[in-house]
Amino acid sequence: MLPGIAYAEGWGDKGAHGDSKEQGDLAGDTASASVEVEVTTSGSAEGGGSGRLTPVGNWSPPACWYAPKWTAEEAAQTRLDGMVDLSPQHDADNAESMKDKYIDGDHGAFNVEKNDKGYWWGAYKNPARLNDSASMECTEMPFWVDNGDEPPADIENVITPEILAQLAYEEIRIPEGTATLQPADDRLVVNLPTWVSLDDATFHPVSATASVDALGISATTTARPVGVRIDPGTDDAVTHPDSGQCPLGDGGIGQKRPAGAEGTPPCGVTYLRSSEATGPYPFQATVTWEVSWTGTNHPVPTDLPSGTFGTPQDVTVKEVQSVVR
Structure with missing residues (x-):
């Protein structure tokens, strides 16, 4: 709940303030028109x-x-x-x-x-x-x-x-889904391109609505995923594309690795050094969300600043030894 400002003149809210509601309810402790x-x-x-x-x-x-x-x-x-x-x-x-x-x-x-x-x-x-x-x-x-x-x-x-x-x-609460890495994040090897993708079943538009019932006004703010920035967690890596910015495409962000596919993925990373000496790399795919709102007497969506959110995940990169006879 939103506590009101406490005034010395006796207009401050009395008593302990309640905890925020699970659904994100914002209200003054003593307000009937919340x-x-x-x-x-x-x-x-x-x-x-x-x-x-x-x-x-x-x-x-x-x-x-x-x-x-x-x-x-x-x-x-x-x-x-x-x-x-x-x-x-x-x-x-x-x-x-x-x-x-x-x-x-x-x-x-x-x-x-x-x-x-x-x-x-x-x-x-x-x-x-x-x-x-x-x-x-x-x-x-x-x-x-x-x-x-x-x-x-x-x-x-x-x-x-x-x-x-x-x-x-x-x-607004963003899904905390992690990126899908192929090969799997415990089977990555040096110099082998890793395909990165985020499923649109997880990264879908989310919204929040705020209202003042007593005034009959409201506004809905919606965030839509538009792209992802890849951070390999080490300088000893190359991102694909070079910018590390992967746009939103059909079916989500990036692409799952087709069977037998070779070459450079549309969204991914190639690690150049094993993580065995340093421990797992803190890989992170940070999604950018475009944000807009509509509201009372304001039906046309208007932009608010974009936002970002990413969930880190540890990846282990191994070095495959080859034997020459």
Whole structure:
């Protein structure tokens, strides 16, 4: 769950924060109008995975944002006592200002007479960036927004479908399938080309959807595999192609070695030195995923930064000795 920012004025969430839900649910502890993220997968392949995408470049979803958090009655029931108790911590002018805004308003304490007509909005922290100083930048005190109205224009980082799409990006889980090596990774030999492939039954598009039910907005972010970069785990190797970048083709990435095939594989590696002296090489096939999103009033897919994910696997390369008579 996404804990709200704790305010000295008594608007912080009380009690221990719960653990994140298995399905990636993001919500404020006391919010009835929560921000929810549900991880889904597309196609007929089984489920998603447990790996997170690493965005390409210096990019990350927002560290904090504002969204509906309390009904008027919830605010009155859970915040009034805390505000009164803590108000002596502040100077008289500040305490009086808070009292005027939240307790002696036109609609009673915390707008209770408008309970079904809007929400108090508050700050949320991104749980993946709790140690980031940027998560403390959402310092606006809770503010009221009537249903159907836009939040104040001068407040940045109010929740939108685009921000939801960025939050959903973090909730995407990538399958942790390993590359298929032929010959098998315990039968590799020096100077014999190794064919590398990744089956599209494992590396299929995956997506996550984020929504704010109270606002009726949502966004779906989808990642699609487009290629793989081969890292042999040693400089004593040659990749195929030379760039080490294998594109996505029919049936997946790379190609399984046909029976009796010789020559250079379309995607693969040739090891030039045995691993017997150093131990297994940490081979890794890192898949690049193109990411895009659609959402409320935004039906045309829009790109987000691509992401990468790779699962390392140890390979043993042997040297075959030939006898000349």
